[in-house]
Amino acid sequence: MATEQNNLAAIIAHCKEYGFVFQSSEIYDGLAAVYDYGQWGVELKKNIKDTWWRSMVYMHENIVGLDSAIFMHPTIWKASGHVDNFSDPMIDNKDSKKRYRVDHLIEGHVEQMSLGNELIVQMEALLAKDDFGGLKQLIEDNQIKCPISGTCNWTEVRQFNLMFATQLGSVAEESDTIYLRPETAQGIFVNFLNVQKTGRMKIPFGIAQIGKAFRNEIVARGFIFRMREFEQMEMQFFVRPGTQKEWYEHWKKTRMQWHLDLGIAKDKYRFHDHVKLAHYADAACDIEYEFPMGFKEVEGIHSRGDFDLKQHQEFSKKKQMYFDNDIDEVTGKPYGNYIPYVIETSIGLDRTILMVLSEAYTEEDLSTEDKKDSRVVLKFPPKLAPIKLAILPLMKKDGLAEIARSLMLECKDSFLCFYEEKDAIGKRYRRMDALGTPFCVTIDHQTKEDQTVTIRYRDSMAQERIHMNDVKDIVMQALK
């Protein structure tokens, strides 16, 4: 009987041991919350990206791809709200859970109580010194209360530098501060008209992008779940105002189906609808997966309204409008010029990798009465498996290796194959199990006579005798 276990520590150790994920800069004691993908991790990651891209871009005639740069004009982050919301000292009220910019809180208090300038002067002196302790003291000494909860139960004052800053230009004094993007979405928004015009796109249409994003998280933890450098797969879908509700529902359903198509059971997922909405959204939900550490967000679906395009129109002074020639049945006239509304689907690639790993990782007890035995197997869907096929001559001699090599040559152009002639065949099977390889074929003496090989299936461990010419087709069939 198989015993199944899903604990994070075992998965982390397995990822390290079998070349999926390494701690970044490990020989220098590592770098917190940064990880590298090893030889098999990178294949898994690529396969997940391909699956997403295929389903979003190839399967939708009205969605096209984009690869915008990580560096963007600094004003973009002012327009998006990232600069203002995250560069000033903040304080949270523990009772209302409301977060305030410290300067706004104190200024608001002064205004409300019609106090003099003195408090503002003190505050500015403390702000200039980055004296967060002093700022908190100032708030407490003056009995500044949260307008919502009415209490003085404050956290420490903290500075949230969400974005990583760097310098553009090689001479420091002349350089401009720019940011590493904290989300790929803005690169899509600022290219909205480029793509719409050159692609002759008609609303509704979408732009998809896979790419790195960077966030200076206060707490980055949970293996590859929350990293400082991570990768997103985002799609922004532009719709006619007034239709956003139905499109939001459409994408909720479509994205959940994508998850289920990975072969993951429905009860491992749930929707989490946001009650408290962000400044830009009129509806938002997360798709959560039950990780070893509990239900956590993998993907977000947000109805962003026209917030982003409107902001960019204002900051760039360039119209971000679309002319809609379709006839409005109510007025009998074209819908005309408008700023489209946006539905965003945004999935964390690294989180998806962890999800797929968590789902695949299985420890099986294969003990019989006379022999204790066990195996660790990664039960990836074949299309996600790093290696699709292992080609194993039963032994090195007697020309078996040559036959195996010819099969390698036939298959390696179509999918990733792994050739191995060392060690007993059972050991090689188990090694492939640990990497999640769905198929192994073994070439033996009989192959020389009738061109048949043994195919061995990862999940069932069953073996079958098939003709060598059929191997490629069987694997290709499983990858669909």
Add this chain to the structure above:
RNA sequence: GCGGAAGUCGUAUAGUGGCUAUUACCUCAGCCUUCCAAGCUGAAGACGACAGUUCGAUUCUGUUCUUCCGCUCCA
């Protein structure tokens, strides 16, 4: 960020203020074997880092880095 715990070969582990720092698996070379982790021979590989105490520190102390657990945060 706060509180707690922990870092010994790739993985999992044992142990010690003092002799060449265990053991298993893994890896590598060879022999043998050949359809589910076989055997034999041999080899490589670790006390996270930096200080301090000490004649001597992997062990005690401090700092730091990293990881895990709980809280917190998550536009």
